[in-house]
Amino acid sequence: MKKQDLAVAAYLVAAFVMMIIPIPSWLLDILLACNIALGFTILFTAMFAKEVLDMSFFPTILLFTTIFRIALNISSTRLILTTGDPGEVVQTFGNYVGGGDLIVGAIVFLILIIVQFMIINKGSERVAEVTARFTLDAMPGKQMAIDADLNTGAINDAEAKRRRDKIQEEASFFGSMDGAVKYVKGDATAGLIITAVNIVGGIAMGVLRRGMDFNNALNTYTILTIGDGLVSQIPSLLISLSTGILVTKGSKDADFGAVLIRQVFGIPKALYIVGIIICTLGIVTPFPTLIFLTLGLVFIVCGRVIAGEIETARIENEVDEEEIAAEEIRQPENVNSLLQVDPIELEFGYGIIPLADVNQGGDLLDRVVMIRRQIALELGTVVPIIRLRDNIQLNPNQYIIKIKGIQVSEGEILFDHYMAMNPGYVEEEITGIPTFEPSFHLPAIWITEGQRERAESLGYTVVDPPSIIATHLTEIIRQHISELLTRQDVQNLVNNLKDTNPSLVEELTPKLLGLGEIQKVLQNLLKEGISIRDLLTIFETLADYAPSTRDTDILTEYVRQSLKRAISSKFFPANETTSVVTLDPKLEQEIMASVKQSENGAYLTLDPEKTKAIMKSVGDEIAKLENLGKNPIIVTSPIVRMYFKRLTEDYYRDLIVVSYNEIENNVELQSVGMVTA
Structure with missing residues (x-):
């Protein structure tokens, strides 16, 4: 085990030992002093922690210190009741802090209890509860912001993971703090009850066992009990204050002391006004004139000093900015950053910026995240980061899609309109601005928000601008995913x-x-x-x-x-006869006869006229399938498939070519034509 683990274990074991075994007064003095020192340590650590997560174990610390403090209370109570000598620390607190007077000590003790219980504990409890609630409510938004930064390339995967882990840790911390504050509140209540019990028990021990008169027993044991209560409540108050500081920190990554001083005394104008008010009170009122005039002048002088520091800092910042700008001009250009090419880019005009701006309600970034997930599920590969950029050189409503820095497609949308497309069976026309859907180049109409409901009731397919861009981007990625x-x-x-x-x-x-x-x-x-x-x-x-x-x-x-099962399920629906086109066996033989082998692989040596005739026949057969509303599918023998696909891919990109060996036995096919030459 590590030394730190042994120390924590010894700390807890010591607490339970003190609850059971009596300890001498000199050891109790040492432990009480250590408990006070630990309270101050936790207080100042909480003050100067840069982030709340620097003390992510604070809820556990609260529990451990509460148990140890209760154990000390039990040990001191045992010594007070059995020997009347709980040690010098408890006696000093009772006689010195309490003024050696029963009434003064009781009042001081009650004030400490009220401050801790009614002010610090209650406020900390409420702040911890509200902070936990708002932290949990803010988690989805923070996650979306991280995904947006990741998709735009502002951060990498490692940074995104670090930020997500931090969000999870913050949620766990504030959730734990919401419950851990109850420890402190319960500790204050227990301290009050223990003190009352000790007073009654001490008087009973003094009168019945030690033969003391009532007044002497009351005075002796009450002062000792109050001293015991004070020596326990002061560390408890320090821990309570630490809890309040930690849950009320507005800036989670700043130096507490510097920020606090700057925010309270950082505006010279406020210090001038305060100085004048204090001086005026010292002159026109019976308040001590010397004290108020001196204090007022101190505020005015401090305000002047701070104003000078602010002016000096402003001038230094301007000089530093000028020097940085001059240095950047003098530096040789770093061309390495110019050599990097983004795999996928979506550039858009300024009119489309609201669609990508989360602050303006745009969800284009979220749709980009969904595109990457959709492609990963559909094709089993990870889409590279999609870079989103605004480009003032484009038309306001124009966008372009680049693959490896080269534009491969473009589109144009109307921001406040919807695109309505006729699926083929709607006879009634609606008025609008004629256009073409950018993904598949289908005829469409731009309509207004008021026409949307009517168009949908007539049977038109109506989509909003972000969906148009997302669909277009998805199709472009599908087409180029192999080279990515x-x-x-x-x-x-x-x-x-x-x-x-x-x-x-x-x-x-x-x-x-x-x-x-x-x-x-x-x-x-x-x-x-x-x-x-x-x-x-x-x-x-x-x-x-x-x-x-x-x-x-x-x-x-x-x-x-x-992969025949996957191919069959993709191109041939179950329980349905699929219309396909086959390849003439003679043509298959001619294709195979024209295959030549080389060091770089096989290639076709078909006559150009023969190729032209084949392409014409393929076009005719595809037209038959499209007239039937079917996908263009050609089935060939296994040995010919890849050569025929290579032959046709430059002419018919969407043509599906499969071999008989790639089709499941239960698939029903119907040949509606044959490609010949």
Whole structure:
């Protein structure tokens, strides 16, 4: 055990020992002195703590000190009743602090009890209760602010974790303080009761056991009991004051003393007025003239001194700012910061700023957080931090989306309007500003708030501007998620899987496949919208086939076949016949005959005219499916799938190409056409 642990354990054990075993008066004097010193230590530590969490164990400290103080009270009571000699500390408090007089000592003791119980304890209890309530109520807002800073890139993951932990610690601390204040309140009540019991018990012991007359017993034992009460209540008062200071600190990360002095005596004008008032009272009233005039002049002089310090500090700040600005001009430009490229950026004109400003009720930052979570659940990969920036060069209502610093899409919204889209079956038209939905380029109409209810009742799909931007951003991320997957992202995925399946990871990498090859397979899957959440199945398949081939395209096909259940559920709804287009067997043979192998992989050598004819046939068949309201899906043989997808991806980006081996046996298909050349 550590020495600190032994010290705390000894402190608690000593308290319980004192409750049971009588201790000599000289040892009680030492322990009472230590208890007073501990009270002062806690008081000044609470005053000068930079943050309340610097004393996060304060509720436990309250409990420990209360138990120890009660144990001391029991020991001193035992000595008073049995020997009449509780030690020099108790006698000094009774005779010196109480003035050696029964009435004076009783009044001083009662004043201490009233101050502690009615003022400090009651106020601390109320402040702790309110602070705990408001701290818990503020937690969701603080969490959202952290997520917003994380998404805008203002902080990193480590800083976000530190801030979240701090919020949790603050909530736990103030919640514990709300209950721990009851210890102090109960301690004050117990002290009052113990004192009353000691007085009655002392008089009884003096009269019945020691043969003292009533007045002598009353005077002797009451003074000792009051001394005992004072020596216990003063440390208790210090702890109560520490509690009040800790829960009423307005600034949680500032020097208590400096802030307090600056806030009380930091305005020269106030000191001048106070000085004039005090001097006037000394002149025109019977108050002691010398004292009031001297005090008033002190305030006026202090005000002048502070005014000079403020002026000097202002001039120094201006000089420092000028020097810093000049130094920055003289310094060579740090070009390293200019080389960094953000993976995803959303830039918008000043008219869209209210949507991203939390103080103006904007929730665009929250939607960005949801986008990252949605993509993670849907595709099994972590979306990089999305940087949000305002750009005065854009039109007020315009926004652009950049991937790796290059603009890939843009859109324009009307801030106070809603976008209404006809799903295809609404016949009645509504008036508005014609436009196109930016994500899928569908015709739409901008309508006002007053038209929204009517448009929804007619069957129009109505969305607000933040939803439009969020949907557009989501689609752009889906389209480019494969190129956003970096080697470091893959390494993080590998590390996560290694925690649960270390033997599989050790078998696969780096023995069979390198990190870059695994990245290429995962990118191939993401490029066609296949989730990589089932990383265990993906890695097991790669471990099975990597010994025979390291061609990432072929490995991707093997992985796709292992993920047939996920692919089937994504593209082929259950209990429903799906309309698809097949590939002419002769065309499949021609494609395979045109495949050439090279050091960098396989490629097609089809005649341009043949390619053009194939693309025309694909376009015709896709049109058939779209007229039926179906997704464009082409089913091919396994060996042809990846080559045909590569052939068509530049012409038809949304075309879904699957092989027969990637379809579950219970899926019902209906061929509505065939691609020929």
